[in-house]
Amino acid sequence: MARLNLAAGIILTLLIALWYWTVPGALAQQSGPQILVADVKGPVTPIMLSFIERAIVEADARNAEALILRLDTPGGEISMTKRIIQTMIAADVPVVVYVWPPGGGAISAGTFITMAAHANAMAPNTSIGAASPVGGSGEDIDDTLRSKVENMLIADMKGLTDRRGEKAIEWVEKAITEAKAATAQEALEIGIIDFIADDVDDLVEQLDGFTVKVGGEDITLHTHNADISYFEQTSLESVLGIITNPSIALLLISLGSLALVYEIIHPGGYMSGIIGVILLLIGFYAIGQLPVNYAGLGLILLGIALFVAELFTPTFGALTAGGLAAFIFGALILFNTSEFAYDIPLPSIIGIPLGMAAIMAFGFRKIMQARKLPPATGQEAMIGATGTVKIPLDPKGSVLVWGERWEAVSQDGQPISAGEQVEVTEMKGFRLKVKKAQ
Secondary structure, eight states, X not given: OHHHHHHHHHHHHHHHHHHHHHHHHHHHHHOSOEEEEEXXXXXXXXXXXXXXXHHHHHHHHTTOSEEEEEEEBOBBXXXXXXXXXXXXXTOSSOEEEEEOSTTOEEETHHHHHHHHSSEEEEOTTOEEEOOOOOOTTSOOOOHHHHHHHHHHHHHHHHHHHGGGOHHHHHHHHHHHHSOOEEEHHHHHHHTSOSEEOSSHHHHHHHHTTOEEEETTEEEEOOOTTOEEEEEOOOHHHHHHHHHTSHHHHHHHHHHXXXXXXXHHXXXXXXXXXXXXXXXXXXXXXXXXXXXXXXXXXXXXXXXXXXXXXXXXXXXXXXXXXXXXXXXXXXXXXXXXXXXXXXOOOHHHHHHHHHHHHHHHHHHHHHHHHHHHSOOOSHXXXXXXXXXXXXXXXXXXXXXXXXTEEEEEEETTSOOBOTTOEEEEEEEETTEEEEEEOO
């Protein structure tokens, strides 16, 4: 027993020594500053807000030195942008907005998000600005309303850029009143950004020793040799991010409409109808997350309605042509509002309605072919059917038609012998009038 206790004591001592040798080394490796990076792409939507909120919470839980948001957005709803700004300002961890990748930009509402960061930077060949308000259909708005909207946006932007000096404030006013935009180099010279960085590593090195104001207190960042980790979207956020792409949203609505039309052309299967309803619901959910020009949405729905109407009131292409025009014009202005501007690729705008028109033409052809076919059931189908006399007609008797025995009468009153072939000329109730088949 004593030997067992001694062995257990030795093993425990060795385990404790091993822990002291290995764990402190691991802790030392992880004791450096932590930087969390999150990619924020696409239109400003509730999905973007939720992701940024989660990233801030995660960075705070890790006691990160800073959270870097790599931003690339065409803009979005102003009210949602303000909620994102409030979330960033209230964060206990420094939030750095990095406009990335090259070729991307912080457009319209993205300018506000960039200005709201505790520090910001841009990659080469990126752009920022163009925050001028326009009407719901992309047109200029009247002077009074325009003045009110611009004054509100300028006041918000001044509050975010006060620390950057008069030159920066003057530029943001022009970004709102004149849709002014700037490249990365111009933005740095004006003072609306703090750095130009080639990549995250470059940005992290430049942030070392930089002082930011968080919660009213000055904090100096220590990012040299920081451990950089990436905060990924959940699977649901990734899927929602895909379907809220304006091009995908339009495609979902189009495919859903086509599936419903196919169900109308070929009723009874139900699967195409179910799939169509699901795609339409997902598409309308996606549109509900985006600033939408309702005139454009109305034109698209009108175009789809005209396509369907062609099937029931054949106009030999007139309604289809109207549907094409309505759909194309609707798609062009669907995502151009006072808060958001997104140009759907022209091949999609033209290709989707042309595909729908081709399917409409195919469905119309099938319907016309079906109308030319002789009746296959009912009383109409019985006229012209042939049968065999079972009980001689003199002038009454019975015949066998379609495997069923019917009471029959000779049309001209002349007798017809059993076994002869007859043709049905009339049907009254359950009695047939027949004549000898030619």
